Amino acid sequence: MRKLDSPDHREPAEQLLRELHNQSILPFDEARALAPALYCDDAIHALELERIFAREWCCVGRAGDFATPGRYLATDIAGEPVLVVGGADGTIRAFSNICRHRGARLLEGTGEARRIVCPYHAWTYDLEGRLKTFTFMRDGFSPDGVCLPEFRTEAWNGWVYVNLDPEAEPLAPRLEPLGRILANYQLASYEPLFRVEEVWPTNWKILIENFTEPYHFFIAHKDTVEPALPTRMTRHEDDGGDGFTLFRQFRAPGVSYEYASDMVVLNDLLSEEERSMYPIINTFPAHVYSVSPERLFWMSLQPLGTDQVRVLWGVDVYPGSIPGGKAGEERVAELRAAFEKINGEDKGIVESIRRNAGSRHAAAGPLSPKERCLWHFQRYLARMLRDPAS
Ligand code: FES
Ligand SMILES: [Fe+2]
Structure with missing residues (x-):
């Protein structure tokens, strides 16, 4: 029996890139998950550093x-x-x-x-x-x-x-459509609440994919996210653009969201729909965040290897959303515990996907309509990883 992750059942990086390209040009209705070998291959990791992380914002x-x-x-x-x-x-x-x-x-x-x-x-x-x-x-x-x-x-x-790239195009123009969607939230005014730096034993792409699909809420987060932000109420009407992916979560009416239970919406610019809408974004390559009228929950990733990713994450709040004094301290601790719990629900799964990716039985299945951002992310990867000379 072949050993898991043994080189003899790995495909060469060129072949993986060719397959990624072929997959990326399929219409969404035919889209499939990434090939598991893309999460394990050292040559792909080296290319990601060179062609993505050393060139991108x-x-x-x-x-x-x-x-x-x-x-x-x-x-x-x-x-x-x-x-x-x-x-x-x-x-x-x-x-x-x-x-x-x-x-x-x-x-x-x-x-x-x-x-x-x-x-x-x-x-x-x-x-x-x-x-x-x-x-x-x-x-x-x-x-x-x-x-x-x-x-x-x-x-x-x-x-x-x-x-790192002195020749890189500026970031703002490619985020212009995102800026329009987020304008009323006034993100620049949100204030830092806390920061955490961790290393997760998974591939960075698995964590990006996890953050940018709501398909798993109804089971993996059934007692935390799902009651107030159910999978069935998510929408994918935008594909993002060259610079990002986006989907929208909506709060279930009448369900109090335990992580925002005592927070009131103070931002008068928001429309009725925006008050209950939580955009989930990935600014390529690896900056994911969820926006709500009261707070911002975000992660920025840097791959350290095929099975290690450094995660800098935090929460920021709309000014005035957190009371002063002891009540405020308790609120911050409660929020932190809540997001640590949600992260904990994801951690075991994204680690298992990386471990399993080395198995000869690992296979890329078809995507759900709730995983549209993954297809968009694949197209970005294919674009960035292709040989610039080809
Ligand atoms: S002072 Fe920095 S290496 Fe000597
Ligand atoms: Fe999750």
């Missing part, structure tokens, strides 16, 4: 996370160490997180720093990435012109995106 959080000068996030995009930091001038910048002396990683995790001090020999940079101070260097050494390489950033509706 990757979300690193919200402008509110970097509003105080010196607030930072150290992360990796397509394996490249990146440091995002709020400047004293209010500009959010992204730098290489590699010291210009002998290459140590400058900062880790998140925090606040007035200066960027290398933990190895204390070369010290300002918030604009310029080397300012150092000790024990030879006479005549000048810090002038010693700067951390800078990456492009773009803010959109309160989100902060970083792109």
